Amino acid sequence: MKKFIAVLIIAFGSTFIASAQGGDYQDLLTLFVDEKYDKVVQKAVKYNEDDKTKKDALPYLFASMSYFEMSRNDKWTAKVPDAYKYCLKYIKSYAKYDPQKEFRADYEDFFADLRKSIIADGELMLDQQKYTKAKSSYSYLLNIEPNDAGAEIYLGMTFVAMKQKKDALASFERAKQLLTEKTASTETTEITNLLKNALITYSNQLAENGGKAEAKEWLELGLEMFKDDKEYKITYETIGG
Numbered sequence: 246m247k248k249f250i251a252v253l254i255i256a257f258g259s260t261f262i263a264s265a266q267g268g269d270y271q272d273l274l275t276l277f278v279d280e281k282y283d284k285v286v287q288k289a290v291k292y293n294e295d296d297k298t299k300k301d302a303l304p305y306l307f308a309s310m311s312y313f314e315m316s317r318n319d320k321w322t323a324k325v326p327d328a329y330k331y332c333l334k335y336i337k338s339y340a341k342y343d344p345q346k347e348f349r350a351d352y353e354d355f356f357a358d359l360r361k362s363i364i365a366d367g368e369l370m371l372d373q374q375k376y377t378k379a380k381s382s383y384s385y386l387l388n389i390e391p392n393d394a395g396a397e398i399y400l401g402m403t404f405v406a407m408k409q410k411k412d413a414l415a416s417f418e419r420a421k422q423l424l425t426e427k428t429a430s431t432e433t434t435e436i437t438n439l440l441k442n443a444l445i446t447y448s449n450q451l452a453e454n455g456g457k458a459e460a461k462e463w464l465e466l467g468l469e470m471f472k473d474d475k476e477y478k479i480t481y482e483t484i485g486g
Contacts, residue, residue, distance in 0.1 A: 270292075270301075270303045270304065270307070272288060273285055273288055273289060273292075273303070273304065273307040274307075276288065277307055277310065277311060280314070282311035282312070282314055282315050282321065283311075283315075283324075283325075285307050285308065285310075285311040286308050286311050286312065288304075289304040289305070289307050289308040289311075289335075290304075290308070292304035293305065293308075293338075300342050301342065302339050302342040302343035302347070302348060303348060305335045305336075305338040305339035305342060306335075306336070306339040306343075306348060306352065308331075308335040309331075309332050309333075309334075309335035309336040309339055309359075310332075310352070310355050312325070312328045312329070312331040312332035312335060313328075313329070313332040313355065313358070313359060313362075315328035315332075316328040316329035316332060329362075332359070333363075333385050336359065336385070336388070336389060337385065337388045340388045340389050341388075353433070356389070356433070357433060357434075357435055359389075360386065360389070360433070360435040360436070360439075361435055363382050363385050363386055364382075364386070364435065364439055366378075366382045367379050367382030367383050367386075367399060370382060371399075371402075371403065371406070374406070376403050376406050376407045377407075379399075379403045380400065380403050380404070380407070383396045383397075383399045383400040383403060384400065386439075387400070390430050390432075390436060392423055392428055392429055392430040393429075393430055393436055393439070393440075394420045394423040394424055394429035394430070394440050394443070395420075395436065395438075395439035395440035395441070395442065395443035395444075396439060396443075397416050397417075397419050397420035397423070398416070398417065398420045398440075398443035398444065398447050399439070399443050399446075400416045401413045401414075401416030401417040401420065401447075402443075402446070402447055402450065404416060420443075421463075421466065424466040424467065425466065431470070437470075440467065440470075441467065441470075441471055441474060441476075441477060444463055444464060444466070444467045444471075444477075445464075445476065445477060445480050447460075447463060448460035448461075448463045448464045448480060448484060449480065449484075451463070452484045457484055457485075460484050461481070461484055461485040464477070464480065464481045464484060464485065465481075465485075468481060
């Protein structure tokens, strides 16, 4: 947390006001740095409800970050048990109003931590066969990064488990398009690792069900990207060899 705050101060100490979309959000930054997360949310909501600033992305982002910090602290979870749920709600709104990812790099630590948390939730929900919740997790990842091919593959696998064949096919086709056109996001380690794991997991699933040829095709889509990864190479040689 201290590292994250230091980054915020350095990044916005003198330029924050100039970078704000439609207003001065120095107040939100100051409250966040002071760990007054409830007050950040209160002020952010006012911006969200104001016609002049309701489409500005930063208030939604600060609300999401504040709820995320609440969800990781026993002091706050007792007061706000649904903090993580609200974190996801606001990050979805943030993504809607910042399609160009204007502020993403300034908060990369937050996004990395949030992605790790959502990915872990999705994996757990799949293991526990709680497919509706797993679907929500992968949908949130796609809200944050629409070109997350790994999340799209996992969403497809979730739809398969839910016996929603049409939705599964749409997700797989979208992932395949991203990989074929080389537009799949690889901007962070979390996104890249999720893609690797998704390709391996889905290919193994296909191979186990008698679809080795299709499994090989999927692995080939990521072969160039993961050519130096031992696990990926072994999976490809096992299925394709």
